[in-house]
Amino acid sequence: MLRRQARLRKEYLYRKTVEDKFKNIQAKKDKLKRSLEENIPIHGDLRKRALALQEKIEWEDEGPEKAAIIGGPSGGANTLNSQDDEYRYAGVQDPKIMITTSREPSSRLKMFAKELRLIFPNSQRMNRGKYEMKQLIHACRANDVTDFIVIHEHRGIPSSLIICHLPYGPTAFFQMSDVIMRHDVPDMAPMSEQYPHLIFHNFKTSLGLRTANILKYLFPVPKEDSRRVITFANHDDYICFRHHTYKKVDKNIELMEVGPRFQLKLYEVRLGTLDALEAADTEWVLRPYMNTSVKRRFLSQDDGWQLEDDIN
Known part of the structure; x- marks a missing residue:
C-alpha cells in the first residue's frame, strides 16, 4: 500500500510539472499572438524567441487535447489538469x-x-x-x-x-x-x-x-x-x-x-x-x-x- 501511494504521488507530481511547463509556454504564445494582432510592441522577454514561437503558433489548432494538456483556470468547464485530477471522473462513482x-x-x-x-x-x-x-x-x-x-x-x-x-x-x-x-x-x-x-x-x-x-x-x-x-x-x-x-x-x-x-x-x-x-x-x-x-x-x-x- 505504501509503495502504491508513493508511485501514485510521483506520477501526480510529474504530471503537474509537465503541465506547468506547457502552461508557461502557452502563456508566452498568447502574449505574442496578442501583440501581433493588436500591433503593439512585443514584450522584452519574448523578443529573443519571438520568431520560434510564431512558427509554432501557425501550426497550432484549438483541439480538445490542447485544453486537456495545458489546462486553464482551475475548475473551468472544459479544463482537465492536475489540480482537478481527482474530479475528472466525478459522476462515474459516488463519493464516499x-x-x-x-x-x-x-x-x-x-x-x-x-x-x-x-x-x-x-x-x-x-x-x-x-x-x-x-x-x-x-x-x-x-x-x-x-x-x-x-x-x-x-x-x-x-x-x-x-x-x-x-x-x-x-x-x-x-x-x-x-x-x-x-x-x-x-x-x-x-x-x-x-x-x-x-x-x-x-x-x-x-x-x-x-x-x-x-x-x-x-x-x-x-x-x-x-x-x-x-x-x-x-x-x-x-x-x-x-x-x-x-x-x-x-x-x-x-x-x-x-x-x-x-x-x-x-x-x-x-x-x-x-x-x-x-x-x-x-x-x-x-x-x-x-x-x-x-x-x-x-x-x-x-x-x-x-x-x-x-x-x-
Missing part, C-alpha cells in the same frame, strides 16, 4: 465521505455533525478521540474515502469547516457563521434521503468555479424525480447554505425547509491534504487587511482571483 470533529467536541457540535451526515449521502461520522490527523488520513485512503470533512467549534457553536479531497487534495478552509440547526428551524420538514439537486448562484470567477466544484463533488448524481434541493448562494463572498424539499399542490410548488442553515466564507485553498499541509502549496489565501479587500469580491468578479505565485 468521512465526517469528524475537533477533539473533545461539545454536545451541540456532535449534533451538528450528525446533521451533516444526513446532508451528504454516502457519508459516515467518526468520533475523533485521540487519533492523529495522519492516522485518520491514512485510514481514509486505505478505505477509498474521497472526501474528509472536519468541523471545529467556538464555545459550542460550529465555526469552521474543512473539506479535504483525497488522496491528493485540494483542501478548502471555510469560516462558518449564523448556524441554525435543524431542531431550531420553525416548521421543520422531515429529512429526505434522496440524492439532492444542487443550485449554485453567483459563482463567476475562476476561484468561484473552483469553490463550486469542491462543494459540488461532495454529492452524487441525483435522479430526475428527486424532490430534494440544496442551494449554495454566494452574496458578497458569503455562501448561504439552504436545504429544502418541495411538492406540487394544484400546479404550484411548495417549498419546505429541512435545515440546517449556515453561511460559509472561503479563506484558504491548499494543494495538499491535511496530513501534509506544511509541504502543500497555497493555491489561494484571503488577505483581509489589504487596502482593496473591502472593494473586491473574489467569487463573483472577474478580477478577484490571483494565484499565490502571482501575488508574491
Whole structure:
C-alpha cells in the first residue's frame, strides 16, 4: 500500500510539472499572438524567441487535447489538469465521505455533525478521540474515502469547516457563521434521503468555479424525480447554505425547509491534504487587511482571483 501511494504521488507530481511547463509556454504564445494582432510592441522577454514561437503558433489548432494538456483556470468547464485530477471522473462513482470533529467536541457540535451526515449521502461520522490527523488520513485512503470533512467549534457553536479531497487534495478552509440547526428551524420538514439537486448562484470567477466544484463533488448524481434541493448562494463572498424539499399542490410548488442553515466564507485553498499541509502549496489565501479587500469580491468578479505565485 505504501509503495502504491508513493508511485501514485510521483506520477501526480510529474504530471503537474509537465503541465506547468506547457502552461508557461502557452502563456508566452498568447502574449505574442496578442501583440501581433493588436500591433503593439512585443514584450522584452519574448523578443529573443519571438520568431520560434510564431512558427509554432501557425501550426497550432484549438483541439480538445490542447485544453486537456495545458489546462486553464482551475475548475473551468472544459479544463482537465492536475489540480482537478481527482474530479475528472466525478459522476462515474459516488463519493464516499468521512465526517469528524475537533477533539473533545461539545454536545451541540456532535449534533451538528450528525446533521451533516444526513446532508451528504454516502457519508459516515467518526468520533475523533485521540487519533492523529495522519492516522485518520491514512485510514481514509486505505478505505477509498474521497472526501474528509472536519468541523471545529467556538464555545459550542460550529465555526469552521474543512473539506479535504483525497488522496491528493485540494483542501478548502471555510469560516462558518449564523448556524441554525435543524431542531431550531420553525416548521421543520422531515429529512429526505434522496440524492439532492444542487443550485449554485453567483459563482463567476475562476476561484468561484473552483469553490463550486469542491462543494459540488461532495454529492452524487441525483435522479430526475428527486424532490430534494440544496442551494449554495454566494452574496458578497458569503455562501448561504439552504436545504429544502418541495411538492406540487394544484400546479404550484411548495417549498419546505429541512435545515440546517449556515453561511460559509472561503479563506484558504491548499494543494495538499491535511496530513501534509506544511509541504502543500497555497493555491489561494484571503488577505483581509489589504487596502482593496473591502472593494473586491473574489467569487463573483472577474478580477478577484490571483494565484499565490502571482501575488508574491
